[in-house]
Amino acid sequence: MNISLGTPPFPIVAIADTGSDLIWTQCKPCTNCYKQNAAVFSPNSSSTYKTVPCQSSACDSRNGVATTPLIPDPSQPTFYVVQLEAVSVGSKKIPFHGSTVGETSSGNIIVDSGTTLTLVPTDFFTQLSSAVESQVTGSNKTTDPQGYLSLCYVSGPKLKVPSITAHFKGADVALTVENVFIKVSDTVACLAFYGNDDVSIYGNVAQQNFRVGYDLQKHTLSFKPTDCTQKFF
Numbered sequence: 001m002n003i004s005l006g007t008p009p010f011p012i013v014a015i016a017d018t019g020s021d022l023i024w025t026q027c028k029p030c031t032n033c034y035k036q037n038a039a040v041f042s043p044n045s046s047s048t049y050k051t052v053p054c055q056s057s058a059c060d061s062r063n064g065v066a067t068t069p070l071i072p073d074p075s076q077p078t079f080y081v082v083q084l085e086a087v088s089v090g091s092k093k094i095p096f097h098g099s100t101v102g103e104t105s106s107g108n109i110i111v112d113s114g115t116t117l118t119l120v121p122t123d124f125f126t127q128l129s130s131a132v133e134s135q136v137t138g139s140n141k142t143t144d145p146q147g148y149l150s151l152c153y154v155s156g157p158k159l160k161v162p163s164i165t166a167h168f169k170g171a172d173v174a175l176t177v178e179n180v181f182i183k184v185s186d187t188v189a190c191l192a193f194y195g196n197d198d199v200s201i202y203g204n205v206a207q208q209n210f211r212v213g214y215d216l217q218k219h220t221l222s223f224k225p226t227d228c229t230q231k232f233f
Helices: 122-135
Strands: 002-005 010-013 066-069 084-089 092-095 109-111 118-120 152-154 164-168 171-175 181-183 188-191 193-195 210-215 220-225
Touching: 066 171, 084 122, 092 122, 118 122, 122 188, 122 193, 171 220
Parallel strands: 118 193
Antiparallel strands: 002 010, 066 220, 084 092, 084 164, 152 188, 164 171, 181 188, 210 220
């Protein structure tokens, strides 16, 4: 995404990563920087550069918004943890148990815009991929050219994917085909979920074309379906 720092605005191209707790950019003076083609931000050139206290942020509630509680975890304050209860594939609802994140008793998945795929326990992934495979129509199965993802199809307009909904606590988030499948080549699309028993993560493919709001005062996380190619302001 394009952001800017300072006054006058200094343009930077950055990765939006909710799994990191700071804004990272190289600044002058820098004695141990990696080489970059773009100019490096100079704090001394900004009239508004100064030390400021931390601020809380909030997001407005709007129609069509699905909201779930954020579960604070003092042992891992960087992460945004929520409770995913199940995922529906068509009429088949698959309970999600996951593993406890940090010291919380109810949070079982991290929402992270810096992770591409959605990572889920292997037993849940087996059930999910089987349910998706049984309901996909219009295209032939194929293999991931990189050999990483297991459920892949020939991509194209004929590929028909069942309705898939993520059931968070108090919030049902309907996913589109772009949230569920990722193109790994010009002709191949694969299920954007991966079996992993170490940690569960709700990745950025599942968050595409959603306006994701973090209300750190009310401890809530909101999803609003949005055409992210359009300007908001």
